[in-house]
Amino acid sequence: MTSSIERMNTPPVVSPQAWEAAREQLLAKEKALTHARDAMAAERRRMPWMVVEKPYVFEGSSGKRSLVELFDGRRQLIVYRAFYEPGVFGWPEHACRGCSMVADQVAHLSHLHARDTTLVFVSRAPQADIAGLQQRMGWAHIPWFTVTDSFDADFGVGEWHGTNVFVRDGDRIFRTYFVNNRGDEQMGGTWNYLDITPLGRQEVWEDSPEGYPQTPPYKWWNWHDSYTADAEPDRKWALVSDAGEAAFRKDHSR
Incomplete structure (x- = not known):
């Protein structure tokens, strides 16, 4: 009986020496990609900022919260719009399958907090439904708020998922970055989240503007x-x- 792998057009099987040579060849390209990704993050840190002027209000488990309150006292805020609301496939037992995969990949948030960064999810679903979903799916660690106004439409996530990044100076808030579509695929890990923030990983090797915090x-x-x-x-x-x-x-x- 022919195995399934034998029916595939697989690469050649080679000696350990030839395998190492092929790996080194690919590794050179992977390092170039890493350096290009670092350069892109450095350029991202130099993107212009847009002031946020509307007084957006969200509903949380303990009541209403303003956008500045979503920062939870930290300097940076990452907001992912997850589709969980009436009309979404799976409602009310489940959120959008793609958004759910994003939620499943979110790393422990203490590492982001250590870099003065807060991550929250927002949806149109009422808080009671969100709380039930979080418990059922193991997402209780993710702060998850209800959109009550035009926030989603104003920030490009009214009809689709997406990740917005903000920074604050006191109560003054600026939008610094936005990614959606396949760009959201990489989200979930601490490093990828930090790389889309205006301050980055805040490490001394990074190419950041003068005066940025670095350790x-x-x-x-x-x-x-x-x-x-x-x-x-x-x-x-x-x-x-x-x-x-x-x-x-x-x-x-x-």
């Missing part, structure tokens, strides 16, 4: 239950990360 890489990383605001890096972790970074740089300088 050494690795040092701010922590277990998600161990972040302490304004704490100095753990001394033992600093030594470990220094050694790891030195080995990484040596290996990748060849």
